[in-house]
Amino acid sequence: MTPELKARLEQETRSHKIVLFMKGNALFPQCGFSARALQLLQPLGQVHTVDVLADPEIRQGIKDFTNWPTIPQIFINGQFVGGSDILMELAERGELADLVAGKSPA
Amino acid sequence: MLDAEFIRARILEALPGSEVEVRDYTGTGDHYEARVVSPDFTGKAMVQQHQLVYAPLQQWLKSGELHALALKTYSPEQWKKLGTR
Numbered sequence A: 001m002t003p004e005l006k007a008r009l010e011q012e013t014r015s016h017k018i019v020l021f022m023k024g025n026a027l028f029p030q031c032g033f034s035a036r037a038l039q040l041l042q043p044l045g046q047v048h049t050v051d052v053l054a055d056p057e058i059r060q061g062i063k064d065f066t067n068w069p070t071i072p073q074i075f076i077n078g079q080f081v082g083g084s085d086i087l088m089e090l091a092e093r094g095e096l097a098d099l100v101a102g103k104s105p106a
Numbered sequence B: 001m002l003d004a005e006f007i008r009a010r011i012l013e014a015l016p017g018s019e020v021e022v023r024d025y026t027g028t029g030d031h032y033e034a035r036v037v038s039p040d041f042t043g044k045a046m047v048q049q050h051q052l053v054y055a056p057l058q059q060w061l062k063s064g065e066l067h068a069l070a071l072k073t074y075s076p077e078q079w080k081k082l083g084t085r
Helices: A003-013 A032-044 A056-066 A084-092 A096-100 B005-015 B046-063 B076-084
Strands: A018-022 A046-053 A071-076 A079-082 B017-024 B032-037 B070-073
Touching: A003 A056, A018 A032, A032 A046, A032 A084, A032 A096, A032 B046, A056 A071, A071 B005, A079 A084, A079 B046, A084 B017, A084 B046, A084 B070, B005 B017, B032 B046, B046 B070, B070 B076
Parallel strands: A018 A046, B032 B070
Antiparallel strands: A018 A071, A071 A079, B017 B032
């Protein structure tokens, strides 16, 4: 990965409290897993979405950045949280809101 | 084809002292789910816990022999808390 791309991803992941790298955008999610992630995050606050389909460099770059093979990818308070399965599980365990509030160890 | 016992053994090798349960949820030998309770998970974020389980299975995930492994991971403390809730 180029230093420029890495810097761009670092900047993007820290730009908002909740950042979602997804396929499509908030109005038109292009994948069920991305849509589900969005649904879980929206009640917790403003979700900043990044459409990976709009930028092939970001699409591959974010996977290399986190060493995580799939989209969507969720960042909360600048920390990589995981994909849609982890997000669902955290929501089920009631830990998601705490994470956004910065209460849990990330 | 991988079987549940093979996957369980790889996870146990990587995370000794853990409690591992693996189930083939489609019956086709390539979609599995696993529950892992490990002392190595204590204090780690869920994404790190999952990466510890995926690590010893990387080559089969990459080759596609193991198409999906859905995970539920818990530290012993998290597992205990779940049981009493």
